[in-house]
Amino acid sequence: MINRPRQQLYDFWRDFRNLPRFMENVNSVDLLDDVRSSWSVAGPAGAEIELVSEITEDRPGEYIAWRSTEDSDIDHQGWIEFRDNAFGRGTEVRVLISYDPPAGAVGKLVAKVMQREPRVQARRELRRFKQLMETGEISTSKAPDAAPRADRHF
Template identity: 55%
Template sequence: MTDSRDDGPMVTAKKNSDELTAATVPHAQGSSAVARAVTINKPVTEVYAYFRDFSNLPSFMENVVSIDTPDRARSHWVVKAPGGTTVEWDARVTEDQPNALIAWTSEEGADVPNSGRVEFRDAGQRGTVVTATILYDPPGGTVGKLIAKMFQREPAIQARRDLRRFKQLMEAGEIATPAMNRKQFEEMGL
């Protein structure tokens, strides 16, 4: 008998993906599931260390305004939401396996109840496979999820973009942007 499992995120399963994903997240909160993966050409120790310092996350997470960390287990998140507003929550780390896994859950009273895990897997010469799995309850339910998608603030969209920016930052030391720099403005006479 062959094993039909693979190393893709559980949320990519064709059947019961939300339930399967929730089963992999300790202290799961949230009815919608998102999972994305990226391979970063850096050693797992370096990738994990950068991500584990939560104060680094706003450097590549586009909608994260700030993260305050009173200690290694707790954090306070402020995140941009549609319509120029922000949402906030307190989170606590529920599992931390150095160079392998960080899992969290939001605390009671979160504007967006959520939980998830980020896995770091050594990929040998290819670097590190980073898989982010997020469960969340969108504010406003299905309508709120649709509005967030229209404003490009929906977690599935953001997870893909944020992981791409994380890869760029770790591999190149900067995030590519279509914005013009000062020299380009000067060359155009602007």
């Protein structure tokens, strides 16, 4: 559950250029037209994967479904659904993302080891989406860069 109005969440997600802000492996998304977008995604072992995605169903404020086109390095598809919470507070968000990683079964094993398996990744990205939408930022366990030290003269 995300404590934001359904339409606000839908609008943010529907502009796919926002997705790299909380999807760790998405480097960039460029809109090609109203239904197609080009994605650059970090793959296993430092590979860069190019995807062209097209929207197959779009119900404003409620649901977006997509799939890869022939121009993609991998086959993928998915959907996201936004529903008002039954208790009248916030929005329930469900997402399904599936893909056939490069290198077939070996690619799936590498993806799992690197925690890029679709289920694990989708849960992680939904948590990051929730943080971003509710607080405007994503918490991280990374230590900030240390402040530069002044030169010492003895």
